[in-house]
Amino acid sequence: MHDVVLIGAGRIGRIHAANAAQHPRLRLAGIVDPVPEAAAALAAEHGSRVTTLDAALADPAVAGVIIASSTDTHLDYSLRAAAAGKAVFCEKPVDQDLARAQAAAPTLADARVLIGFNRRFDPNFRALKARLDAGAVGKLESLQITSNDPSPPPPSYVAVSGGLYRDMAIHDFDMARWLLGGEEIVSVYAIGSCLVDPEIGRLGDVDTARTVLTTVSGRLCVISNSRRSGFGYDQRIEAYGSAGMLRADNVLESTAQLWNENGAANDRFRNFFLDRYADAYRAEMDHFADVLDGAAPEISFADGVAALALADTAARVGDLLR
Amino acid sequence: MHDVVLIGAGRIGRIHAANAAQHPRLRLAGIVDPVPEAAAALAAEHGSRVTTLDAALADPAVAGVIIASSTDTHLDYSLRAAAAGKAVFCEKPVDQDLARAQAAAPTLADARVLIGFNRRFDPNFRALKARLDAGAVGKLESLQITSNDPSPPPPSYVAVSGGLYRDMAIHDFDMARWLLGGEEIVSVYAIGSCLVDPEIGRLGDVDTARTVLTTVSGRLCVISNSRRSGFGYDQRIEAYGSAGMLRADNVLESTAQLWNENGAANDRFRNFFLDRYADAYRAEMDHFADVLDGAAPEISFADGVAALALADTAARVGDLLR
Amino acid sequence: MHDVVLIGAGRIGRIHAANAAQHPRLRLAGIVDPVPEAAAALAAEHGSRVTTLDAALADPAVAGVIIASSTDTHLDYSLRAAAAGKAVFCEKPVDQDLARAQAAAPTLADARVLIGFNRRFDPNFRALKARLDAGAVGKLESLQITSNDPSPPPPSYVAVSGGLYRDMAIHDFDMARWLLGGEEIVSVYAIGSCLVDPEIGRLGDVDTARTVLTTVSGRLCVISNSRRSGFGYDQRIEAYGSAGMLRADNVLESTAQLWNENGAANDRFRNFFLDRYADAYRAEMDHFADVLDGAAPEISFADGVAALALADTAARVGDLLR
Amino acid sequence: MHDVVLIGAGRIGRIHAANAAQHPRLRLAGIVDPVPEAAAALAAEHGSRVTTLDAALADPAVAGVIIASSTDTHLDYSLRAAAAGKAVFCEKPVDQDLARAQAAAPTLADARVLIGFNRRFDPNFRALKARLDAGAVGKLESLQITSNDPSPPPPSYVAVSGGLYRDMAIHDFDMARWLLGGEEIVSVYAIGSCLVDPEIGRLGDVDTARTVLTTVSGRLCVISNSRRSGFGYDQRIEAYGSAGMLRADNVLESTAQLWNENGAANDRFRNFFLDRYADAYRAEMDHFADVLDGAAPEISFADGVAALALADTAARVGDLLR
Incomplete structure (x- = not known):
């Protein structure tokens, strides 16, 4: 059982929340969103709780971070989560700016990062x-x-x-x-x-x-x-x-x-x-559970x-x- | 090249006429119909001519008879054509009266009769x-x-x-x-x-x-x-x-x-x-040409x-x- | 949230257990099976517990009973659960003996019984x-x-x-x-x-x-x-x-x-x-949740x-x- | 009934020959091919006869010319046939040299030319x-x-x-x-x-x-x-x-x-x-018969x-x- 925290309670975040909550090897340990009501509603729906990114990254019990926030935050959150030793499941695209993404690539080359190309x-x-x-x-x-x-x-x-x-x-x-x-x-x-x-x-x-x-x-x-x-x-x-x-x-x-x-x-x-x-999103979350178990991410x-x-x-x- | 005569210039007769007329090994040598205008029109369409069943059966050049007339005539015409030594291609059903059909079966057992189950x-x-x-x-x-x-x-x-x-x-x-x-x-x-x-x-x-x-x-x-x-x-x-x-x-x-x-x-x-x-009717006529060439009818x-x-x-x- | 108890931890019972456990409006409150190890294993898988039919029927917190035991028990268990005021979800067939089933029909006519014709x-x-x-x-x-x-x-x-x-x-x-x-x-x-x-x-x-x-x-x-x-x-x-x-x-x-x-x-x-x-079984369990909410069973x-x-x-x- | 002459007894020519020969409004009046045996064999197959392009173009009874010869002849034969007042059915491409084809376009703009894009x-x-x-x-x-x-x-x-x-x-x-x-x-x-x-x-x-x-x-x-x-x-x-x-x-x-x-x-x-x-080739020939009847070619x-x-x-x- 791995504790995971979701960043972003929007449309795609809600899908990932449901799949993480129902997954037998994952526990949806927290929801982060700049809109407190959105985070609270989604947390209530899945018996989870509202938290912050800082708190999640500082919590040694949290094994993985699911980044489903706005595109401009993907890269920074991935870097921070990886630096904190968390496994990362980050929605596509990694960033809108290619140069920035390329610059981060060496840093993230050895991190456990799964990019969410659902197809x-x-x-x-x-x-x-x-x-x-x-x-x-x-x-x-x-x-x-x-x-x-x-x-x-x-x-x-x-x-x-x-x-x-x-x-x-x-x-x-x-x-x-x-x-x-x-x-x-x-x-x-x-x-x-x-x-x-x-x-x-x-x-x-x-x-x-x-x-x-x-x-x-x-x-x-x-x-x-x-x-x-x-x-x-x-x-x-x-x-x-x-x-x-x-x-x-x-x-x-x-x-x-x-x-x-x-x-x-x-x-x-x-x-x-x-x-x-719908099936792809479930299988993707299942693969993230595998990553948390030690598997190499299929999409780096x-x-x-x-x-x-x-x-x-x-x-x-x-x-x-x- | 085999001369064949068609009996019956109705809906199904017209299909058989067209297929016989276009067949490379058949010649549509005559059309028989109780309505002279129907026979004449169909004959004109395919460069054939109007004739009678008696004349067709008496003509040694006629090798085959295609019976597409009304159901009540199927059996009698088949018997007469077979007796005259012609190969017969007879539309289904052989008759509406089973006993009559069964009674004719021994007579037609050795005749070259093809029944038109097109399917x-x-x-x-x-x-x-x-x-x-x-x-x-x-x-x-x-x-x-x-x-x-x-x-x-x-x-x-x-x-x-x-x-x-x-x-x-x-x-x-x-x-x-x-x-x-x-x-x-x-x-x-x-x-x-x-x-x-x-x-x-x-x-x-x-x-x-x-x-x-x-x-x-x-x-x-x-x-x-x-x-x-x-x-x-x-x-x-x-x-x-x-x-x-x-x-x-x-x-x-x-x-x-x-x-x-x-x-x-x-x-x-x-x-x-x-x-x-349409393809089945063409193939059926092609098989009748084979019967005229000596093949056994596939449908007796x-x-x-x-x-x-x-x-x-x-x-x-x-x-x-x- | 309705507490339901499952009777029968066999092949079909395991499907119903998983669907009940994942259903947002149901709680899988207990598993009954004559083979204690089977009950225990299934209970462990879904965070439920082993119980007995008597205990379940006596427990006012239990709202519904899912009968997935052997066919010869369907009718008796349905009658007992209905008598205890529980909603019943019973696998097909209701019995192998038509006369027995017909005899029970008046008794169960007004009970909340859903028969599991999954199709x-x-x-x-x-x-x-x-x-x-x-x-x-x-x-x-x-x-x-x-x-x-x-x-x-x-x-x-x-x-x-x-x-x-x-x-x-x-x-x-x-x-x-x-x-x-x-x-x-x-x-x-x-x-x-x-x-x-x-x-x-x-x-x-x-x-x-x-x-x-x-x-x-x-x-x-x-x-x-x-x-x-x-x-x-x-x-x-x-x-x-x-x-x-x-x-x-x-x-x-x-x-x-x-x-x-x-x-x-x-x-x-x-x-x-x-x-x-698989989808049908999920939808069936969802309908049983509706029955527990007051809906009439679609299959009586x-x-x-x-x-x-x-x-x-x-x-x-x-x-x-x- | 229009007399047509086929130029080219190769693979595609044989298809056009069969379709012209079976068409109720066309008569396959002659076959032209540089290999006399090929022309003769195809003529025999369809009850036609061997001729030459010169003879065909000089014959006022010939209404249409079907050009199925090698690509390098398409343009010249089309020009000659059109100049002789014949309707032309010419296989694709009109030529392999675009400049030559463009140069001929004004001359052929008002001629009755159908290009054989069968699809x-x-x-x-x-x-x-x-x-x-x-x-x-x-x-x-x-x-x-x-x-x-x-x-x-x-x-x-x-x-x-x-x-x-x-x-x-x-x-x-x-x-x-x-x-x-x-x-x-x-x-x-x-x-x-x-x-x-x-x-x-x-x-x-x-x-x-x-x-x-x-x-x-x-x-x-x-x-x-x-x-x-x-x-x-x-x-x-x-x-x-x-x-x-x-x-x-x-x-x-x-x-x-x-x-x-x-x-x-x-x-x-x-x-x-x-x-x-196969159906397309038949329909194409049927359209050429329409062109001979006065219709505008669908493919100019x-x-x-x-x-x-x-x-x-x-x-x-x-x-x-x-």
Whole structure:
């Protein structure tokens, strides 16, 4: 049983709180949030208590810190928690500033830091990865990663998000690195448009983008992003190998189908990350429990920096080509 | 090149005429129909000519006769054509009267007669059968045959059809016999309802039925029929074996899909036999060309009688249980 | 927060224990089992304690009793718990003896008893039912319920199971009643074979069966059962209405697909009830929490008796026809 | 009835010959080929005769010319046939040299020339296009066109093919233009690798490529190509709009499925263009009959030049980035 403290009682923090509270090897020992009411409400919900970061880091009983606070705090809190000897589970991105993140990398290289790229824990993508690693389609040659949100975020979110590449596509850059086995990426092409919401364009961002990565051995990866699919959370991967193709499809709300004069219709797709990735969030927390038991984090701080570096490059290329 | 003559210029006759006319080894040498205008129009369409059954049977150049006339003529025309030494391709059913059909069986046992159970030539069901025979699911144990029309026929058709079992389910009895490899059927249960159109009930028929067949070794087959699916032609088979299940599904009009807020919708199913079984009718005519070349008919007169006998039994059981 | 006590620490009991322990409105206050070690181990796992049925029924703090003990105790324990004023969540079947169950029905008619037909809580079947009730396919006309286990149970289980109809098909009888809206069933046909394991036949049971139910208005329901599918847990429903068909399909382990020279293969189906119905068991426990809050049980003791009555009839018909 | 003459008795010529010969409004009046035996054999097969281009163009009875000869002859034969007042059905590409094709464009602008981009006639892509035009997904925003061959061609073919972009992707450029409604394309990015067959690389070509097109309004189109899919002919389109997504999938050989312990497997995909696009070739010939009846060609010479121009640009960009 490991005591963990959660920093950040927002949307994603509440998911992690529930998963930590229900985990048989974790005890949710405290909640930290700048808004006392938010911390108190979440603590009450899970039989935990309100605390502060300082107190948590000073408490030798606390083994792990879950950082789900605002992005600008990720790096500092990770550094402080690691310095205090805690295991860290930090939400993506590691920071919005690549140089800062790179500067911290040596310090955190040996710390027990798990970066929360939840998709690596999705059972569908894990099944795809396991088969890929088992050679089900021979040698991997190219990837198609499709990642579209159901509907665009409010402009207020876009304004502070860091832009489509750093906020949204960063997940896909991590998936690309993961599936490519970390092979060096030698070129990045990105092109973006504002097709969904003109307000997003006015804020200097794009809402639709395509990124093409190439690796040193010539493997190709296309990432397709849109802030609005029109049909729920569109999260798919196709991995082409020398002996066929593996793919992981979207997840339906149920297996119910309606067959009528219009044809055969499936149910809706799961709408967004809270339901599509519910299992992934649970598995991610389970892996953090493993880290607390001594396992090496599957997603290191260096992985977080590498994904951010790709996002940064894509954003700059995309800006140049607009 | 074999000269063939078509008897019957109705809906199914026109399909056979087109397939015979386009077949590289057949020549559509004549059309016979009691309505001279119908025969003439069809003959003109395919560069053929109008003739009579007597003339066709007397003509030594005519190698085969395609009988697509009304059901009450099937048996007599088959007997006459066979007696004249012609190969016969006769539409189902062989007759509506089982005793008459059984009486003719010895005479036609050695004749070259092909009965037009078109579904045996459907590429989907053939693919299922080929895998079944190849042992893809081990030993066959049970069957689910689903066969629903898109919408009910007019009452005038129902009145002369011979009833759901003899008119519609007879196809499924033949499929059951084919897939069961001709194993003896030792029990027939049938139950029917009138749920679709009360007029069908007033005519003494049912529009919805379930039939359960059992074979001597205990294998089970369920046949599900309805005169109205509400979603096009519903023609499916599930074959359960000792090592899994084979199935053949409905055929879509195209692979186009629409993904929107209601979910993921396929295109419509093909609506009825003319489009669903277009390939089957072509393959069936191709097999008749093979018969004219000397091959044994895949579906003999005895098969036609056996399917009729099952339909007859099911109809009587169904009547008893109403 | 309601205190509940679990009777029976076997396979299904352990599932209910975990769901009760994790439920925000339930407290797993005790575990009862004739094998003290089993009770103790399960209690330890969930921070509960070992108790006895007498003690639990005498404890005014205990609001509900979950009966997951052997079938022969279901009825007695239900009666005793109800008499003690407890809400009861009792696994199926209510008893193996229909007469005994019917005799108890008046006594339990007004008690708060929830019978554990888990499939009614499966999200896929619930989605189907919700659409059916919303009129998505018009008026329901017929049902196809397919329910095949992945592989046969050991003969020792078969010997005490009550037979395929009472042990396995009883779930399907309940589903049929649920989907038919409780319309009176006026005929039951059943036919069974021993095709999977001769040992099952030697024990007087069948391993493959088809049951056909008809309702007073003529609606038809086919239930297909086998003790071995060869491809995992096969749990499907097709509901035909006047305006189309609704169906709920099997659940895949993941959305991963392999496309290679053999075609396009999906992942495996979930293998058996523990994983296929994991969500259903959670939802069922959630409903029991609602019952403890005052809601009427969705599945009453009378429903349990009605399903048993159908199973009993089917078993007797099946025996007659063998 | 229109007399047409076929130039070129190779693989694609034989398809056009069969479709013209079976078309009710066309008469295959002659076959031209530099290899007399090839012309004679094909003529015999369809009851046609061997002729020469000069004779065909001089014959006032010949209404149309089908050009299926080697690529280097396409442009000259088209110009000569058009000058002789014949309707022209010319295989893609219009030429391998863009400048030559552009130079001929004014001359052929008013001629009746149909370019054989067969995919526009595929029923699946037509269904997608029809729904797109009907507004089923609102305003089109982006496209994903996947087009992979089953296995790489022999090096001898690659050497004279003009390269992946001009030989293979040119179909996809035409599809992109068609689906984008001819909107001006303002940027072309292309990147290619040699991953499938090193011999292709030695010949200066690539076997795997991704092309990204952007239109003047910012719409994005990704084209994915590989010379080897490992699973048959991979021809898919996804069209994203403001209200959802339309897609057209690969075509299966049959609807037969195998469900066993490995999961649920579909049949194989149709393997290559001869079977996948059999319907498209028929529909294309039917449209040529319409052109002979007076209809405007759906795919003009200018369309052929525009697709070639995109292929040319992509090839040059791809070369720069290698």
